[in-house]
Amino acid sequence: MKRKTPAVRLFFLGGLLVLLVSCGHLTEMKKLNPATDQALLEVCGSPYVKIPHRFVHAIEATFPGGRSATMLGVTLVDPDRQALHSVLMTLEGLVLFDGESDGATLSVSRAVAPFDKESFARNMMDDVRLLFLAPASSYLEHGIMKDGANLCRFKGNTAETVDVLIRPDRTWKIETYTTPFQPIREVMATNLTGNISGDIAFRGHTPQDYTLHLKLISAEPVSGESSPTEPGAGTDNE
Amino acid sequence: MITRYNAKNQLLTAAILLICFGLVGWGETWEDIRRDSADIVSIKAEFSQYKHLKILTKPLVSQGRFYFQKPDSIRWEYSTPVKSILLMHKGNVKRYTQGNRGLVEDASGALASMQVVVQEIGLWSQGRFTESDHFQAELKGGKERKFILTPREKAFAAMIARIEIIPSTQQKGAIKSVKIVESEGNYTLLKFTNVKMNEKIAESVFRDAS
Numbered sequence: 001m002k003r004k005t006p007a008v009r010l011f012f013l014g015g016l017l018v019l020l021v022s023c024g025h026l027t028e029m030k031k032l033n034p035a036t037d038q039a040l041l042e043v044c045g046s047p048y049v050k051i052p053h054r055f056v057h058a059i060e061a062t063f064p065g066g067r068s069a070t071m072l073g074v075t076l077v078d079p080d081r082q083a084l085h086s087v088l089m090t091l092e093g094l095v096l097f098d099g100e101s102d103g104a105t106l107s108v109s110r111a112v113a114p115f116d117k118e119s120f121a122r123n124m125m126d127d128v129r130l131l132f133l134a135p136a137s138s139y140l141e142h143g144i145m146k147d148g149a150n151l152c153r154f155k156g157n158t159a160e161t162v163d164v165l166i167r168p169d170r171t172w173k174i175e176t177y178t179t180p181f182q183p184i185r186e187v188m189a190t191n192l193t194g195n196i197s198g199d200i201a202f203r204g205h206t207p208q209d210y211t212l213h214l215k216l217i218s219a220e221p222v223s224g225e226s227s228p229t230e231p232g233a234g235t236d237n238e
Numbered sequence: 239m240i241t242r243y244n245a246k247n248q249l250l251t252a253a254i255l256l257i258c259f260g261l262v263g264w265g266e267t268w269e270d271i272r273r274d275s276a277d278i279v280s281i282k283a284e285f286s287q288y289k290h291l292k293i294l295t296k297p298l299v300s301q302g303r304f305y306f307q308k309p310d311s312i313r314w315e316y317s318t319p320v321k322s323i324l325l326m327h328k329g330n331v332k333r334y335t336q337g338n339r340g341l342v343e344d345a346s347g348a349l350a351s352m353q354v355v356v357q358e359i360g361l362w363s364q365g366r367f368t369e370s371d372h373f374q375a376e377l378k379g380g381k382e383r384k385f386i387l388t389p390r391e392k393a394f395a396a397m398i399a400r401i402e403i404i405p406s407t408q409q410k411g412a413i414k415s416v417k418i419v420e421s422e423g424n425y426t427l428l429k430f431t432n433v434k435m436n437e438k439i440a441e442s443v444f445r446d447a448s
Contacts, residue, residue: 093289093426
């Protein structure tokens with residue numbers, strides 16, 4: 001019999017892993033129909049804000065070799081327009097990165113080294129998008145885990161699949177991966193107030209492993225003021 | 239994705255923060271300032287930091303304390319929103335930040351660059367602003383006196399347009415505010431209160447984070 005190549009073996013192993021996840025702990029995954037499955041669609045969208053919000057986080061980043069740095073992040077999220085505006089700065093307030101994205105386009109108004117690479121900007125905005133905006137994919141499957149958690153699986157045109165796991169206590173976990181299985185990002189949200197998480201643990205795998213821990217400083221709805229692509233002026237009320 | 243924290247950024251950040259330490263003793267000319275600065279051996283104060291960004295409708299406020307002991311010992315400590323302590327003492331520079339694992343020493347590998355900052359502080363603490371390699375200083379008169387510092391180097395200028403320092407009119411050697419302007423609508427305002435000069439500060443303040 002012909003021996004399987006490493007790539008084929010990897011494919012089977014990946015497939016087996018997916019099957020274990022799919023069959024060992026789940027009810028059958030069912031494709032959701034927007035016309036008839038509105039309640040489940042709402043469950044799948046529950047980790048995300050429904051109206052524009054502004055978030056401020058303390059971000060503790062850990063890099064390969066154990067190096068770490070703490071920064072402040074401000075993010076303006078507009079779910080209707082799938083738009084993001086993110087600013088990353090030092091604790092002393094120096095802006096390291098200021099970028100906006102609507103999913104299709106990315107514009108960076110400020111980026112200082114080493115945050116000035118285009119690949120950094122794209123990866124960072126992808127990270128932020130995963131945290132705050134529901135995947136744009138219209139193909140969505142849903143299943144129930146044995147512990148009662150809802151698993152929502154977004155599949156898009158790209159090779160990337162997004163699993164959103166919403167536990168009975170409403171804390172949530174997101175995993176993105178390729179097929180055959182290769183993890184890209186993992187997010188765990190805890191310490192919820194409403195649907196806003198006080199603590200987010202993030203693990204990224206490309207180009208190298210890194211972790212982020214986001215501690216919420218403030219979250220507020222945004223109405224009638226600046227939007228991610230139409231920044232308004234700050235006010236002098238100190 | 240976030241890459242390695244940059245040494246230059248930390249250097250610049252620290253440099254900007256520490257500019258205020260040099261602005262002690264307010265004379266009418268640079269020579270007066272230099273002369274008056276010789277009287278200041280220590281400073282301790284509380285500060286509030288107001289970060290203005292175009293995407294914020296109200297500033298992001300941080301608060302903390304700072305300590306300075308001549309010739310080059312510094313403690314710059316944030317208490318909110320994130321506890322963080324920068325220590326410079328006898329040529330050693332350390333930074334600790336409160337994170338998931340408690341108060342942890344910063345391991346970004348950038349601290350060696352801060353030695354340069356300490357040399358800058360040496361100049362500033364003696365009022366020798368015009369001798370700085372990194373900032374060009376200008377004295378502005380008028381209703382409210384102002385010190386304007388502009389970066390000499392491209393790398394600094396890419397981050398900071400200018401720094402405006404307003405001295406206290408009520409307390410000799412004290413600063414009213416420091417405004418670090420990055421771009422139109424984006425700036426950081428530092429306001430100092432409870433400024434105390436020439437009080438004894440224990441050496442451990444500059445040595446230990448706890």
